[in-house]
Amino acid sequence: MSNPKPKASTGEFLVRSIRNGRGPVLWVLGIFVGLIAGYATIGLRLGISFFEQTAFGVTEENLASQAATLPYLRLVLIPLATGVVIASLYYLGMRFGLVTEPAGKAVADVLEARAVKGGKVDLKSGLYSALLSAISLGGGASAGREGPAVHLGGTMGSALAAWLQMPARASRILLACGAAAAVSASFNAPVAGALFAFEVVLGHYALRSIAPVAVASVVGALILRLHLGEDPVFGHLPVAPVGLWDYPAAAVLGIAAAGLAILFDRGVLHGPVIVTGWADRIGFPHWMLPIPGGLLVGLIALIAPEILGVGYEATSNALNVAYPLQFLLLFIALKVIATTITLSFRFAGGVFSPSIYLGAMLGSAFGLVMVTLFGDATAGAGFFAVIGMGAVAGAVLGAPLSTTLIVFELTSSYEASVAVLVSVSLATILTQSALGGSLFQRQVMRHGYDISGGSSRLVLQTVRVRDFMIALDEWGKAELATGVCLYEDDTLSRAMGLLDAEQIDGAPVRSRSDDQSVVGWVTKADAQAAYARRLAEISEEEHR
CATH class of the missing domain: 1.10.3080.10 (Clc chloride channel)
Structure with a gap:
């Protein structure tokens, strides 16, 4: 008779629940993400206001009218000086590994993180990008603050998921929670913030994600109302009676x-x-x-x-x-x-x-x-x-x-x-x-991922040969009859295309190292199974 399995302690059960991303846990974490992302969004707005005050002497509410009174030379020099500061920060950021390219982060980067990177956003680069946005916009650059706020909010959600070692599915939901809270805290519009996260960031309305995203959006709006008042960003806009025409x-x-x-x-x-x-x-x-x-x-x-x-x-x-x-x-x-x-x-x-x-x-x-x-x-x-x-x-x-x-x-x-x-x-x-x-x-x-064609096309671009190949130690020594081979970082699309074009059932997999040693073997059946398995996972995530 086998020994009964020891019962997990409350602490172990809680840790497992967090790392598995179970529903009630995600709901609670949505509150925390809403708090963090809400305060981060307010911080970004205050940062923009600080740099506007430094450069122009006023904040956003009076920027255009104040700028119209400035001497012409100063009006030109302020954006120019801002450009010098941003260029210097790009140089330092690239030198110390805080940015990979001289560009700020916004909504498109959040979409890429959700679709390609398992909901992961680097915390250091996310914070550095927020600093770049605050200086750029505070110094007169003609762009928007909501995109950087969405990226910053998503960064907060992703960072919490990474700290708790949560799976990709839960990480994507917390990423959306951060985005929802950011939009909500930008416009004082909690319903729109939640819907933005579903419509743009997640691209689906799965039941599992509704509660955490909704609560994060509400918390983001409450944070804004607590500190900056209850009025929407443009005040309450009166609308005249609407006629049929x-x-x-x-x-x-x-x-x-x-x-x-x-x-x-x-x-x-x-x-x-x-x-x-x-x-x-x-x-x-x-x-x-x-x-x-x-x-x-x-x-x-x-x-x-x-x-x-x-x-x-x-x-x-x-x-x-x-x-x-x-x-x-x-x-x-x-x-x-x-x-x-x-x-x-x-x-x-x-x-x-x-x-x-x-x-x-x-x-x-x-x-x-x-x-x-x-x-x-x-x-x-x-x-x-x-x-x-x-x-x-x-x-x-x-x-x-x-x-x-x-x-x-x-x-x-x-x-x-x-x-x-x-x-x-x-x-x-x-x-x-x-x-x-x-x-x-x-x-x-632009980064090589087409997310407009739905999951079927994205899977072909994101699943790599290393994810489904039979490793060499399991297969044994591979026999190389021809020069046809794949590399471990090749996409599923290339693997399936090569096997079909060469009319073969399998091919060896080489590493990208200098000796290009054989590290595994791939068959057509393995590739098709990997494709079906990933599509099934995505379908489950988007409908439950």
Whole structure:
């Protein structure tokens, strides 16, 4: 008779529950991630305000109006000096291993961590990137703070998961918890924060992840309300009564929003490639790119200081219809150029705030035209400014539901939310059809991973031969009849393609070392089994 298994102690059971990522444990950990990510987001906002106060003498709420009063030389020198500081930090970060490339981190990096890296984000590089973002945005770089906040929040969730040695599935959920808390603490919008994590970061609504992500988002909003007040980021936006004809007009605005989103996305996607190619041709170090970039942003600010920084003062003015039509059109054009330059020349920042800025400007301009044409028969320019804000932001981010809920939490208007849903859904489908995916998906594609095609394509790119090969000590000595072989770091896609192309059932696996010794053997059946097994794991994770 076998001896009974000894019962695990309470401590051992708790440790196993944490490391297995069981549901109740994840719910509790979601609270901790919400706290950490919420405070980290507030810290980022205060850091941006500190550098704005140092550089301009005011914070974001009055940045545009204060910048307009500065001497021209100072207005140019502030972004230029910021570029010098960022370039120096890139050089030091690369030298001491804090960054792998001169670029800030944002939402696309969180998506890549979820899809490719098992939910893991390096803590040191995450914190360093947050510092770079705070200095960049505080010094006038024309970009957004929400993207860096999402990355910072995700970093906090990932760090907790790594410290507790949790599996990849649980790590991905805590990564999403951090992202949800960051969005919630940025907009004081807990429902939108949770939905953003599902819609953009996780890409699914599995029951296991709903509770921890939801509680993290709520905690993030509570932290913000405790320290910075209960008002949403733009205050409570009043919306005029909506008429029946305003909904078709919202659809027309959605088409215009798609055009602007496509233009903006193409600039953000192709600008860095063009600038990097230019730098390579003349031998200009990539880490020094923020210096000429800062000069260009400063020169644009001479024309329109409203493009500086996060741009929330100008956005708020557009939502309150404070600009004439010609100014709105000028600000749209210059903001697209300034943000493209900012991100192309390697300043740290995101695209969330610029897309909100552009949408508010476009919507306000559209509303002024509608009022001119139809007078009191429309809900007014302020209504369309809110609709445009949601439509452009949702199309740029690929997050129509999240942005609709942000608008609802800003306006408390059901009618405005319905109009935004009409506008943003049309804008999003047109934008993604033109670009072949969302902006973030295209950014991840630069690193060689196509996450727009779903799990089936991603598995082929991320599973490596080493993950399923038969090791040499188990197989025995491999016989090399031909020169056909695989390497242990080859992808599953290459392995299956090679075996099919050569019409063979198996191949030896070599290491990448100098002697390229044989370390294992792979068969076609092993490759197919690995593919099916990983797809089954993903399906279970996304549906339970």
